[in-house]
Amino acid sequence: MCLYLALNPEIQRKVQAEVENVIGNSFPQLDHRKSVPYTRAVIFESLRCSSLTPIGIARRVLEDMAVGGYIIPKDSLVFSNIYCAHHDPEVWDDPHSFKPERFLSSDGTRVVKCNDLIAFSFGKCACPGEVLAKDQLFVFLTSILQRFVVSLDPSEKRPTMNAKCSITRFPLPHKLVLEDRRN
Numbered sequence: 188m189c190l191y192l193a194l195n196p197e198i199q200r201k202v203q204a205e206v207e208n209v210i211g212n213s214f215p216q217l218d219h220r221k222s223v224p225y226t227r228a229v230i231f232e233s234l235r236c237s238s239l240t241p242i243g244i245a246r247r248v249l250e251d252m253a254v255g256g257y258i259i260p261k262d263s264l265v266f267s268n269i270y271c272a273h274h275d276p277e278v279w280d281d282p283h284s285f286k287p288e289r290f291l292s293s294d295g296t297r298v299v300k301c302n303d304l305i306a307f308s309f310g311k312c313a314c315p316g317e318v319l320a321k322d323q324l325f326v327f328l329t330s331i332l333q334r335f336v337v338s339l340d341p342s343e344k345r346p347t348m349n350a351k352c353s354i355t356r357f358p359l360p361h362k363l364v365l366e367d368r369r370n
C-alpha cells in the first residue's frame with residue numbers, strides 16, 4: 188500500500204486530506220471508516236492490485252464434481268486464480284493502473300461494494316482473517332499517513348508495481364522515504 192501511494196502522490200494527498208478532515212490528530216478508530224470513503228477505496232484498490240494471495244490456497248476436491256462444463260475428478264488439487272480475476276480487462280477498466288475511484292460512487296461520497304474483488308476468496312473456504320486484516324489495514328494506513336508523507340527514494344531506480352510471486356505476492360525490493368509531516 189505504501190509503495191502504491193508513493194507511486195501515486197496525488198492519491199496519497201487525497202487520503203491525507205480526508206484523514207485530516209475526519210480523524211484529525213486523534214487516534215484512528217474503526218468507527219471513522221464510515222466517513223472516509225476515499226481511504227477505504229484505496230485499501231480495496233490495494234487489495235485488488237496486490238492480489239496478495241494470487242492463487243489462494245490449494246484445496247482438494249472430495250468427490251467428482253462438474254463445474255462450468257468441466258468434470259473435476261475426486262482428489263484433484265484446485266487453485267483459485269485470484270490475480271487473474273483481479274486483472275481481467277473484461278471486468279476491470281485499465282486493470283494494471285491504480286484507480287481507487289473504481290470502488291466509489293460517481294459523486295465520490297460512497298464506497299461501492301464490488302463482488303469482483305475477491306482478495307479473501309469467497310464461500311465456505313474464504314479467509315477467516317478478512318475482518319481483522321481489513322481493520323488492521325485501515326488503522327495502519329491512516330496512522331502512517333496522519334504522520335508521514337511516503338515518497339520514492341530519489342537516489343534509487345523508480346520501482347514498479349511488478350511483484351515476486353509464490354504463495355504470496357510481494358513487491359520487488361525498493362526503498363521509500365517517510366518524511367515527518369509535523370516538521
Ligand code: HEM
Nearest residue numbers: 239240243244306307308309312313314315316317319320
Ligand atoms: C490482506 C490480508 C489477507 C489476505 C489477502 C488473505 C487471503 C486469504 C485467501 C485468499 C485465503 C484462501 C481462501 C480459499 O481457499 O478460498 C486465505 C485463507 C486463510 N487465511 Fe487469510 N488473508 C489475509 C489475512 C489473514 C489474517 C490476518 C489471518 C488470521 C489472523 C488469516 C487467516 C487465514 C487462514 C487460517 C486461512 C485458511 C482457512 C482454511 O483453510 O479454511 N488471513 N486467506
